[in-house]
Amino acid sequence: MAKPHRIYAISFASVYPHYVAKAEKKGRTQAEVDEIIRWLTGYRQQSLTAHLKKQTSFKDFFAQAPKLNPQRSLITGVVCGVRVEQVQEPLMREIRYLDKLVDELAKGKAMEKILRADKA
Helix, strand or coil, X not given: CCCCCHHHCCEHHHHHHHHHHHHHHCCCCHHHHHHHHHHHHCCCHHHHHHHHHHCCEHHHHHHCCCCCCXXXXXXXXXXXXXXXXXXXXXXXXXXXXXXXXXXXXXXXXXXXXXXXXXXX
């Protein structure tokens, strides 16, 4: 059995500032990053903030997500040299989905497109 990837045990809060910094460097906002996270996971802002304060691990953050968005399967493309739709391990795929959404935000894509509103 393969050893779980170390990102699973890392706190979501330790990576979150990097997501925000990446977006802000390209003129986007923390509120937009939060909106993306809420869209993907179903968390409300208050719960998202609580998980950040609790230093919840990536594994628990996604395991406790109220409702993973069914449209997340529409997220495709390459992030960190990996095609997200081909990631086999479920938790890693969720993390890559989030990475891809933040990448799209930083590249200036419209929020409606990022949140797959046109595909509903």
